[in-house]
Amino acid sequence: MALFSLTDHSSPPMCHGDDSSALLQFKQSFFTPVYDFDNLYNCQFKPASWTLELNKSDCCSWDGVECDDNTGRVIGLDLSSSCLFGSISSSSSLFRLVHLQRLNLAYNYFNYSSIPPQVRNLSRLTHLNLAFSNFSGEIPLEISQLSQLSYLDLSSDYSLLELKKAGLRTLVGNLTHLQELDLSRVHINSTVPNTLANLSSLTFLSLCSCGLHGEFPIGIFKLSNLRVLDVGENAGLTGYLPNYKWSSPLQKLYLTSMSFSGELPASMGNLSFLTDLSIRYCNFSGSIPSSLGNLTKLTVLLLSNNSFVGNIPHSLGNLFQLSQLDLSWTQLTGQVPFRLLNLPQLSYLDLSYNLLSGEIKFENETRLTVIGLNNNRLTGPITFGPMNLTNLRVLDLACNKFRGQISNSIFSFKNLEVLFLFENYFNGTLEFDEFLKLKHLYALDISGNQLSLLIEETSANATLQFEDLGFSSCNLSEVPNFIRSQHELKHLNLSNNKIHGQVPEWMWNTSTRSLEVLDLSNNLLGGFSQHQIIFPWTSLQFLDLRSNLLQGSLPTPPISTLHFYISSNSLTGNVSELFCNLSSLQVLDLANNNLSGSLPRCFDNFAESLLVLDLRRNKFQGSIPETWINGSQLRIINFSQNKFQGQLPRLLAECTMLKVIDLSDNQFNDTFPFWLGHLSNLKVLRLRSNKFNGRMETPQTYFYKFPNIRILDISYNDFMGKLPLRLFENWKAKKLADEHMLTYIHENSDFEIRNSIWYAYTAQPYTYSMVMTNKGNDVFYEKVQEVFIAIDFSSNRFVGEIPESIGNLKGAQLLNLSNNALTGHIPSSLENLTELEALDLSQNKLSGEIPQQLIQLTFLEFLNVSHNILTGSIPQGRQFDTFENSSFEGNLRLCGRPLTKKCKNSNEQPSQPSISQESQDSGSTFEFGWKIVAIGYGFGFVVRVIIGRIVIERKHDWLMKTLRIRPLGGKRRRN
Incomplete structure (x- = not known):
């Protein structure tokens, strides 16, 4: 909203004495602050000219004062940006200026005082501007009595003013x-009254960031004189854009960050005066109407962060006045129109985070300063033609499918500041000295391509100071020497190279105050140049040293660290007590090392911030201190493959955000933790290979039964009694394949690296991994998809029958009840487990026939019912035609394919059991011959849920010793 201006008078009338006196008293009510207020607020104290000296006694000549030509009464007072500091009391002489029609006190500092209700005395006001004046508190209802107002501006940068008691209506x-009405950032917190649609004279309406909610009145869009409408940043405000003729003179429409939905009506193409259209961060859907190409006066078009689909309309290439275009974070597909890329006035172009494909060609002269095409599916070489992009400051082509060599044209963009080319298929060799020609460049990331970067020794003398450097996967063999002269780095990524030896000593003096992200993972680094490693970077938040050859003791990250990854090295020794100073730590990943000793009890220092704690595959021992697991923020705990002992800390039950608890392969000695059953976010509970014991009948007072559990593995323990199927009474059977397609159990750890005109995000989510028995083999899941559902109760002492209620476990893909003492028949209700891929009932005492209904399990790739006392014929057809002898052996009365023993209805006599079969049934050890069936009737859902798994083949002796398989008829053996 423009501030009103005052008309100059060539021969001003004499001021009325009462008004002069009121103005002088008003001047005296303010004082000059002790600091340099003028420079801070860019203001000038206009009342300085107010005086009764002979040549200046006429108040109509004073700065900011306007008088009526006929009466000499003060009718206008413009004290905007006048360095007024203090407050206006209810007895202020200002309210004696009863002839005032225009009052402008904008851009002053009224010290968070309230607006006096005596403003009602100024009943002739037509213009009232108190914008950005640091008033606070409730807006007086008396303003509503100023019935002549045509202009009201109470906006500010902060929600200092409130309109709660009276309300907007x-x-x-x-x-x-x-x-004109501007209440931007006034805290209103109400609905928008329909009465606003009755203000037929309204030309300007801004209710931005007012806490409005409810449905926005459609009638406001139809106001015939409205030129500017801004109701953005009201997340609770719902509504839609009506499909009507849209013939108003609307010039600017801002609906950012709201809950508007529906489609953009094609009739918006009739808004021929529109220059600014911003509807970012809403819920609009459908296609972008091609009629927007009719809005030839558009200079700003911002449609990002919606759910638009379809192609970018070619008609947008008609918008020759367009200077800003943002279509990012939508779901647009197809190619980018050539004419759109080459609009002559376009300076800001952001099409990032879409599904756009095809090639990109820039050929015509443009004014582009920002090009954002990252995170799409764009292909081919990037072509700039003969165009001169001297204004270009940001070029972001990251995360696409661009190929070929990087165009030499880039090195002619003399004002380039940000260049992101990472995660593409660019190839060839680059000389770093070429980038040094770009004298304004401060952010460069070429990671994740097929490039080789050559860095000369002379580059160490480079004068450029970088904030962001990404050289991952650039075939580097050492830390580039020029980095030693960098003092402003925030983000340094040298991962996935061949950097060997020790981290150079000079790195300890590099960007010690500014560095926030350091990634040296997946190299060949062997250690550090110092014995006791305490990193020097005081602002470091993300430190990744994973997958190197680091030896020696565990280094201590800086106190500022939020995420620390140092897994898959060869570190030894204890965790230093210095870790207790990391009070803001969120992710700690020490997995796959040779660390030992007990956990420091002072870990409770970061209990309230810690999200992920991964200590798997080390040699930690002792009990888990009860005191430090008292934070409510923990999401993932992975202590697997260590030597922890004792009972589980009961305070785990207070960590209500937990998704994963993996305590497998330790020496915990406790009963089953029913007390974790109320954790509504818990998806994975793994207690495999410990010394857990006791009966698992759920207590009668047990009300919470793991409502969202996805993976429950309690195998290789000493649990007894009947199968605890009551745990799954709250089982959610819905299939999550669509809801979580290609998402893994993880915890986000995103960092925002802020540049002056662009934001670069380094997304490094911690992803949970595990080893689990599947199809007779130990399988390493590098990532575990959300859709994977597995239950493993094997190698315990469960007895009794398998109840028919097991058919309620719909959605399960892996079910392992092997190596127990289960009796009775195989329940036919298993046919309800239509997603089942692996079923292992071996090494039990099950009897009766194999239910014919199991043929319906078309995803079943693995079945093992061996070493029971089953009888009758093996079901034939579908998946059962893919199973081998090993799936059924050890059941003397089973017959039919694939066994050599034929059933009684065959012409051949049943074959006698072999000696090996008899010996196995009489108590000899069972030698597994399981194989993974790769091709079957339904091919199996497993291809969709297992990414990057490693199958660990198991030999008989190793199985007997390590996995403690129980021989039939004998006692269980434990290590």
Whole structure:
């Protein structure tokens, strides 16, 4: 909203004495602050000219004062940006200026005082501007009595003013002459009254960031004189854009960050005066109407962060006045129109985070300063033609499928500041000295391509100071020497190279105050140049040293660290007590080392911030201190493959955000933790290979039964009694394949690296991994998809029958009840487990026939019912035709394919059991011959859920010793 201006008078009338006196008293009520207020607020104290000296006694000549030509009464007072510091009391002489029609006190500092209700005395006001004046508190209802107001501006940068008692309806109900209303960032927290649609004279309406909610009145869009409408940043405000003729003179429409939905009507193409259209961060859907190409006066078009689909309309290439275009974070597909890329006035172009494909060609002269095409599916070489992009400051082509060599044209963009080319298929050799020609460049990331970067020794003398450097996968063999002269780095990524030896000593003096992200993972680094490693970077938040050859003791990250990854090295020794100083730590990944000793009890220092704690595959021992697991933020705990002992800390039950608890392969000695059953976010509970014991019948007072559990592995323990199927009474059977397609159990750890005109995000989510028995083999899941559902109760002492209620476990893909003492028949209700891929009932005492209904399990790739006392014929057809002898052996009375023993209805006599079969049934050890069936009737859902798994083949002796398989008829053996 433009501030009103005052008309100069060539021969001003003499001021009325009462008004002169009131103005002088008003001047005296303010004082000059002790600091340099003028420079800070860019203001000038206009009342300095107010004086009764002979040549200046006429107040109509004073700065900011306007008088009526006929009466000499003060009718206008413009004290905007006048360095007024203090407050206006209810007895202020200002309110004696009863002839005032225009009052402008904007851009002053009224010290968070309230607006006096005596403003009602100024009943002739038509213009009232108190914008950005640091008033606070409730807006007085008396303003609504100023019925002549046509201009009202109470906006500010902060929500200092409130409109709660009176409400928006009451405030504007009597202001029927309003033409311009700006209440931006006034805390209103109400619905938008329909009465606003009755203000037919309204030309400007801004209710931005007011806490509005409810449905926005459609009638406001139809106001015939409205030129500017801004109701953005009201997340609770719902509505839609009506499909009507849209013939108003609307010039600017801002609907950012709201809950508007529906499609953009094609009739918006009739808004021929529109220059600014911003509807970012809403819920709009459908296609972008091609009629927007009719809005030839558009200079700003911002449609990002919606759910638009389809192609970018070619008609947008008609918008020759367009300077800003943002279509990012939508779901647009197809190619980018050539004419759109080459609009002559376009300076800002952001099409990032879409599904756009095809090639990109820039050929015509443009004014582009920002090009954002990252995170799409764009292909081919990037072509710039003969165009001169001297204004270009940001070029982001990251995360696409661009190929070929990087165009030499880039090195002619003399004002380039940010260049992101990472995660593409660019190839060839680059000389770093070429980038040094770009004298304004401060952010460069070429990681994740097929490039070789050559860095000369002379580059160490480079004068450029970088904030962001990404050289991952650039075939580097050492830390580039020029980095030693960098003092402003925030983000340094040298991962996935061949950097060997020790981290150079000079790195300890590099960007010690500014560095926030350091990634040296997946190299060949052997250690550090210092014995006791305490990293020097005081602002470091993300430190990744994973997958190197680091030896020696565990280094201590800086106190500022939020995420520390140092897994898959060869570190030894204890965790230093210095870790207790990391009070803000969120992710700690020490997995796959040779660390030992007990956990420091002072870990409770970061209990409230810690999200992920991964200590798997080390040699930690002792009990888990009860004191430090008292934070409510923990999401993932992985202590697997260590030597922890004792009972589980009961305070785990207070960590209500937990997704994963993996305590497998330790020496915990406890009963089953029913007390974790109320954790509604828990998806994975793994207690495999410990010394857990006791009966698992759920207590009668047990009300919470793991409502969202996805993976429950309690195998290789000493649990007894009947199968605890009551644990799954709250089992959610819905299939999550669509809801979580290609998402893994993880915890986000995103970092925002802020540049002056662009934001670069380094997304490094911690992803949970595990080893689990599947199809007779130990399988390493590098990533575990959300859709994977597995239950493993094997190698315990469960007895009794398998109840028919097991058919309620719909959605399960892996079910392992092997190596127990289960009796009775195989329940036919298993046919309900239509997603089942692996079923292992071996090494039990099950009897009766194999239910024919199991043929319906078309995803079943693995079945093992061996070494029971089953009888009758093996079901034939579908998946059962793919199973081998080993799936059924050890059941003397089974017959039919694939066994050599034929059933009684065959012409051949049943074959006698072999000696090996007899010996196995009489108590000899069972030698596994399981194989993974790769091709079957339904091919199996497993291809969709297992990414990057490693099958660990198991030999008989190793199985007997390590996995403690129980021989039939004998006692269980434990290590």
